[in-house]
Amino acid sequence: MGLTERINKTDKLSYYEGQIPIEYVYTYGLGLEKFFRAIKDQGKFLASTCKECGVTYLPARSFCERCLVKIEGTTAVPGTGTVYSYTTVHLNMDESPKKEPALVALIDMDGTDCRFLHYLTGVKADKVKVGMKVKPALKAKKDRKGHIEDIVGFQPS
Amino acid sequence: MAYQKVAIVGAGITKFVRRAQETGKELAFQASKMALDSCGMTIDDIESVSLGTAPDAFDGVHMKGEYLSDGSGGWRKPYMRQFVGGGTGVFAPIHGWLHVASGMFDTCLVVCSEKMSSCYPHPQGAFKTIFDHTTEQALDPTLIWIFALEMNRFMSTYGITKEEIAQVSVKNKKNAMDHPAAQLPMEITVDDVMNSETLAWPVNRLDISPASDGAAAIVLASEHASKRITDKPVWIDGVGWNLDTAYWATRDLSYPRYVEKAARMAYDMAGVVEPKREIEIAEPYDPFDYKELHHMEGLQLADRGKAVEMLLDGVTQRDGDRPMCPSGGALGVGNPIAATGLMKVIEIFLQLRGEAGKRQVPGSPRCGLAQAWGDLMQVGTVVVLRR
Amino acid sequence: MELDKKELGATHYKESALKEGKLLSLAKQPKLQYAWDNGPAIGRYLEELKEGRIIARKCNKCRRIMIPPRMFCELCWRPTDEWVYVKDTGKVNTFSICYVNWDASRIKKGDKPHLPAVIEIDGASEGMGILHVLGEVEPEKIKIGMKVKAAWKKPEEREGAITDILYFKPVRG
Numbered sequence: 001m002g003l004t005e006r007i008n009k010t011d012k013l014s015y016y017e018g019q020i021p022i023e024y025v026y027t028y029g030l031g032l033e034k035f036f037r038a039i040k041d042q043g044k045f046l047a048s049t050c051k052e053c054g055v056t057y058l059p060a061r062s063f064c065e066r067c068l069v070k071i072e073g074t075t076a077v078p079g080t081g082t083v084y085s086y087t088t089v090h091l092n093m094d095e096s097p098k099k100e101p102a103l104v105a106l107i108d109m110d111g112t113d114c115r116f117l118h119y120l121t122g123v124k125a126d127k128v129k130v131g132m133k134v135k136p137a138l139k140a141k142k143d144r145k146g147h148i149e150d151i152v153g154f155q156p157s
Numbered sequence: 158m159a160y161q162k163v164a165i166v167g168a169g170i171t172k173f174v175r176r177a178q179e180t181g182k183e184l185a186f187q188a189s190k191m192a193l194d195s196c197g198m199t200i201d202d203i204e205s206v207s208l209g210t211a212p213d214a215f216d217g218v219h220m221k222g223e224y225l226s227d228g229s230g231g232w233r234k235p236y237m238r239q240f241v242g243g244g245t246g247v248f249a250p251i252h253g254w255l256h257v258a259s260g261m262f263d264t265c266l267v268v269c270s271e272k273m274s275s276c277y278p279h280p281q282g283a284f285k286t287i288f289d290h291t292t293e294q295a296l297d298p299t300l301i302w303i304f305a306l307e308m309n310r311f312m313s314t315y316g317i318t319k320e321e322i323a324q325v326s327v328k329n330k331k332n333a334m335d336h337p338a339a340q341l342p343m344e345i346t347v348d349d350v351m352n353s354e355t356l357a358w359p360v361n362r363l364d365i366s367p368a369s370d371g372a373a374a375i376v377l378a379s380e381h382a383s384k385r386i387t388d389k390p391v392w393i394d395g396v397g398w399n400l401d402t403a404y405w406a407t408r409d410l411s412y413p414r415y416v417e418k419a420a421r422m423a424y425d426m427a428g429v430v431e432p433k434r435e436i437e438i439a440e441p442y443d444p445f446d447y448k449e450l451h452h453m454e455g456l457q458l459a460d461r462g463k464a465v466e467m468l469l470d471g472v473t474q475r476d477g478d479r480p481m482c483p484s485g486g487a488l489g490v491g492n493p494i495a496a497t498g499l500m501k502v503i504e505i506f507l508q509l510r511g512e513a514g515k516r517q518v519p520g521s522p523r524c525g526l527a528q529a530w531g532d533l534m535q536v537g538t539v540v541v542l543r544r
Numbered sequence: 545m546e547l548d549k550k551e552l553g554a555t556h557y558k559e560s561a562l563k564e565g566k567l568l569s570l571a572k573q574p575k576l577q578y579a580w581d582n583g584p585a586i587g588r589y590l591e592e593l594k595e596g597r598i599i600a601r602k603c604n605k606c607r608r609i610m611i612p613p614r615m616f617c618e619l620c621w622r623p624t625d626e627w628v629y630v631k632d633t634g635k636v637n638t639f640s641i642c643y644v645n646w647d648a649s650r651i652k653k654g655d656k657p658h659l660p661a662v663i664e665i666d667g668a669s670e671g672m673g674i675l676h677v678l679g680e681v682e683p684e685k686i687k688i689g690m691k692v693k694a695a696w697k698k699p700e701e702r703e704g705a706i707t708d709i710l711y712f713k714p715v716r717g
Contacts, residue, residue: 297645298675358641358683404612406637
């Protein structure tokens with residue numbers, strides 16, 4: 001049994017337009033606050049290690065998701081890593097073509113059990129390899145705001 | 158039907174605050190960890206996780222269930238997110254109950270977390286899109302409209318005044334003075350409520366609960382598992398939930414029929430025959446002061462239009478015969494939507510265990526109830542607890 | 545266990561802490577836009593509003609005449625049967641006098657408050673109401689049960705929207 005009436009003429013199809021006009025201000029929280037402060041002020045990467053299971057998280061976290069216990073301290077790690085996987089992005093969010101394709105990679109971060117999502121810089125797509133060693137390129141200190149884009153990207157080391 | 162009996166064996170909560178520095182997942186962690194610690198358990202003892210959190214639009218985190226899973230102890234566990242708007246805080250423990258009662262799991266961690274402060278200019282704006290997009294949103298409604306319209310109809314149907322209803326706010330904000338998590342504990346008078354800013358007549362500023370950040374968590378266990386955990390289990394003896402039509406404007410706004418149906422479902426399961434006599438203490442959902450009265454009637458704890466008499470006679474005070482919202486409720490403790498409902502469950506849990514501290518009601522109650530309400534004014538969620 | 549404030553989480557901060565940079569934060573506005581399909585029921589409802597008429601839908605089982613119209617009856621859980629024109633008059637089921645905008649900002653000093661109301665439409669089943677606003681009335685004169693009539697936009701200005709009815713105004717006498 002279907003509904004009794006259908007719209008058969010496409011010019012009878014109508015819609016109503018709208019949007020959800022709200023915006024957001026996110027605090028970073030206890031863990032990320034420490035991480036981004038250190039990037040901004042010292043150019044350092046802070047990780048945190050769970051005393052129960054020994055897993056080292058990057059960026060630093062305030063608790064261990066596996067053991068559900070608090071993590072108190074942080075330790076600095078070099079910020080270097082190895083490309084785990086990568087992709088070449090040709091389109092913007094709205095599907096318009098990018099002027100320059102962007103290289104996006106997942107990077108296994110040295111001294112941690114975590115991967116980082118970021119851009120690759122200073123390297124052509126055909127030269128990128130899984131397993132390639134990379135190091136971070138940071139903006140100049142005066143331009144850093146405590147934001148993920150304080151890291152320009154990762155470049156071959 | 159053959160259910161496993163389900164007990165609440167532990168509880169945790171964060172402070173409720175207007176703006177929390179913690180992320181939503183950090184709030185969830187703080188409450189979850191406290192709940193586990195309260196009964197000497199670790200996350201390894203937990204077999205399933207039920208998470209409750211309200212609209213994604215508050216946090217601006219789409220798929221908030223997935224986002225909050227790590228703070229809620231959901232890592233590599235059977236994990237499920239529940240959502241029925243404001244009713245979520247009691248819906249999540251109902252789902253936790255289903256997990257354990259069904260025999261699928263012996264333990265379940267129930268977590269509710271909400272971070273409303275991320276939403277600008279005000280979390281109220283996120284509610285605009287709960288209205289029908291074509292026939293209602295075009296009129297530029299605010300959330301307060303529907304409450305104001307319902308409150309007006311409730312008042313005019315039964316001849317209740319704003320001054321009378323204001324006493325709920327006075328009572329609950331005062332009760333909250335003794336709640337360690339409270340955001341808006343206050344000693345105020347009916348005049349203070351009446352003289353506070355009129356937002357949408359008949360609703361004034363002090364008739365409304367605040368926007369809040371916060372989290373709450375409880376640990377559920379089957380009967381045999383509970384014996385290893387605590388000698389003071391509080392049993393979830395009845396659960397009920399029910400939704401009315403989304404065409405809210407066509408309903409009788411003076412009476413929440415869906416709350417009645419949810420309550421009757423829970424009472425039948427718990428063997429409660431005379432709710433007025435058997436439910437000794439309750440936490441009806443009170444995001445607005447009139448809602449406490451409205452819900453008491455839906456819950457069959459008062460006759461229609463008569464809850465106000467119990468209020469005026471002092472029956473619903475913490476030291477009265479039938480204490481309502483002894484915690485301080487959403488009006489006093491605060492209203493981080495989903496966490497509020499679970500805060501109410503925790504309050505009844507503590508009251509029945511005699512562990513409510515300064516908030517403890519006299520008479521060592523054995524049977525109580527927590528209720529939440531939400532979606533487009535259409536859902537009722539109820540749990541009946543006994544020790 | 546008893547709750548102890550010292551042991552409870554959540555660290556409160558003041559909004560100014562973000563502006564002063566004491567706490568890091570990130571502002572973001574998701575730019576999402578939608579085009580909601582009207583479907584047969586609301587599509588016809590809006591077309592009729594453009595013509596200055598209000599149309600409802602009837603279920604022949606429960607005999608309810610429903611507004612806004614819908615292609616299925618949520619009570620009988622079956623398709624509805626007939627289109628029925630209803631009047632553009634009705635009575636106020638409930639109302640509010642609202643000084644707050646949708647985003648919780650306050651209306652400007654001296655501006656008239658919003659007057660939302662549930663209007664029970666004449667010709668639809670008892671209690672069938674829609675959300676709309678009241679106009680051409682002093683807020684203090686509004687009463688529950690008051691008879692009202694739709695004030696329409698000029699035909700050439702109508703666009704097939706609920707706002708083709710500007711507001712409902714009191715019926716004299």
